[in-house]
Amino acid sequence: MLLRTAWRRVAAAVPPVPGPGPEAPTRGLRLRVLDHAPQSAVPSDTASAPEVESVLRPLYMDVQATTPLDPRVLDAMLPYLVNYYGNPHSRTHAYGWESEAAMERARQQVASLIGADPREIIFTSGATESNNIAIKGVARFYRSRKKHLITTQTEHKCVLDSCRSLEAEGFQVTYLPVKKSGIIDLKDLEAAIQPDTSLVSVMAVNNEIGVKQPIVEIGRICSSRKVYFHTDAAQAVGKIPLDVNDMKIDLMSISGHKIYGPKGVGAIYIRRRPRVRVEALQSGGGQERGMRSGTVPTPLVVGLGAACEVAQQEMEYDHKRISKLAERLTQKIMKSLPDVVMNGDPEHHYPGCINLSFAYVEGESLLMALKDVALSSGSACTSASLEPSYVLRAIGTDEDLAHSSIRFGIGRFTTEEEVDYTAEKCIHHVKRLREMSPLWEMVQDGIDLKSIKWTQH
Amino acid sequence: MAASSRAQVLDLYRAMLRESKHFSAYNYRTYAIRRIRDAFRENKNVKDPVEIQTLVNKAKRDLGMIRRQVHIGQMYATDKLIIESQEKPKT
Numbered sequence: 001m002l003l004r005t006a007w008r009r010v011a012a013a014v015p016p017v018p019g020p021g022p023e024a025p026t027r028g029l030r031l032r033v034l035d036h037a038p039q040s041a042v043p044s045d046t047a048s049a050p051e052v053e054s055v056l057r058p059l060y061m062d063v064q065a066t067t068p069l070d071p072r073v074l075d076a077m078l079p080y081l082v083n084y085y086g087n088p089h090s091r092t093h094a095y096g097w098e099s100e101a102a103m104e105r106a107r108q109q110v111a112s113l114i115g116a117d118p119r120e121i122i123f124t125s126g127a128t129e130s131n132n133i134a135i136k137g138v139a140r141f142y143r144s145r146k147k148h149l150i151t152t153q154t155e156h157k158c159v160l161d162s163c164r165s166l167e168a169e170g171f172q173v174t175y176l177p178v179k180k181s182g183i184i185d186l187k188d189l190e191a192a193i194q195p196d197t198s199l200v201s202v203m204a205v206n207n208e209i210g211v212k213q214p215i216v217e218i219g220r221i222c223s224s225r226k227v228y229f230h231t232d233a234a235q236a237v238g239k240i241p242l243d244v245n246d247m248k249i250d251l252m253s254i255s256g257h258k259i260y261g262p263k264g265v266g267a268i269y270i271r272r273r274p275r276v277r278v279e280a281l282q283s284g285g286g287q288e289r290g291m292r293s294g295t296v297p298t299p300l301v302v303g304l305g306a307a308c309e310v311a312q313q314e315m316e317y318d319h320k321r322i323s324k325l326a327e328r329l330t331q332k333i334m335k336s337l338p339d340v341v342m343n344g345d346p347e348h349h350y351p352g353c354i355n356l357s358f359a360y361v362e363g364e365s366l367l368m369a370l371k372d373v374a375l376s377s378g379s380a381c382t383s384a385s386l387e388p389s390y391v392l393r394a395i396g397t398d399e400d401l402a403h404s405s406i407r408f409g410i411g412r413f414t415t416e417e418e419v420d421y422t423a424e425k426c427i428h429h430v431k432r433l434r435e436m437s438p439l440w441e442m443v444q445d446g447i448d449l450k451s452i453k454w455t456q457h
Numbered sequence: 458m459a460a461s462s463r464a465q466v467l468d469l470y471r472a473m474l475r476e477s478k479h480f481s482a483y484n485y486r487t488y489a490i491r492r493i494r495d496a497f498r499e500n501k502n503v504k505d506p507v508e509i510q511t512l513v514n515k516a517k518r519d520l521g522m523i524r525r526q527v528h529i530g531q532m533y534a535t536d537k538l539i540i541e542s543q544e545k546p547k548t
Contacts, residue, residue, distance in 0.1 A: 056537055056538060056542055059540055071485055071522065071530075072522060074529070075522045372539045412488065413487070414484075415484070417540055421539075
């Protein structure tokens, strides 16, 4: 109770704000730090000193799921949420004109990040919609002559689901397998391309294991075989340098909330030279060159544009910092714990996404034990089910290791203290859970788990 | 406006750091302080007065942005992070 008053005093010490009331609104999920004996199912952390009861939020280490808004982005968006609220498609008054000008400026900012022309950027509601437009739109447009698509087994659910729905329409889809490293074999791709292939879709950076696919080589192969190349670059845009002309990309999906922009907005890049024809999915008033009808949400696209501009300026600084922090996290964990496997190719890897498998520890119990840190095992869109991630299955991880994997995300705002805290807690809880594990005991005694015959009673 | 002197740049630097310390959110606060320090350090050897003026103008705009965002952050402030209770809040 005393600590609460102390926090209020600290909060009041900052310059008084003429806001709605002095109470700090605590609408968020609270994390109670108990100081008495554990009463919950999860044994409480005994390492921390018995603190007075306080309400504290967990650290955020799940940037692949979503990212916080950069203050610069919010600052750019607010005028369009407060005063400049015009519809950008209103052609007859200043409200419409200023809104349209902002939309076009944002379009230029997005285009400049990926080396495209602004006319090639279409705003959508997110990368999922962009993926749907790219895959279904291209496939359906060329359906009379081309009936085949190629994608990989580690794509995002929206890509796989779009392909599945196209299969129901009569298309054929080849799902390329990946090597143990998570990267596709280019020879498999070349062999899979048929005369009636219309599209190849390969994601640039995987959201679960962080591997970077060889986009340059894939672009070269597709361009030489006259097949359109689509890449889901939601996790890659603004983090690694991408150029649609150097990499011969014909379609690209961009997501706003993965690059410190707002949720609910994204973009699709559709090449104009040579023109890629796409059948529109959403019918209406013909906005966005007829590709995506509907009022363009000016505040959101302004946010996306600002996020892209900030990302372009900060890419090198962020990459250097994130690489250092990622190295620090993995080194700390792997030095203190045996039997930890990093999933995904260590070389062709985006450093901010670290997927580790802790042998002999159950992933869900580790996540629950690490209640002070917001983490994930597998992607957010599949976390509701109990199945291990299909990406880990595709790279050939054993079932038991797949169940014990945790994804650590390091982003622009992650601090060294957060990384250290996460590493320490992780090491502590893995050790504790292993102590309790009979499998670990058996391994320590030298028994080979694979040789055990599990019998029923 | 006269060309920016060393004193003006330092004043700007101090003002930005001072303002950034008031960010209510731990992650924004630490990022702002770190980025400001690194950005000023990175550009400390710039000699061209036109370039210096451009950078100073950008910094002034960013200072305005920081002020606004600090304000907003305080209006919608929420609980502290678990890590803030354990360290001496020096940043």
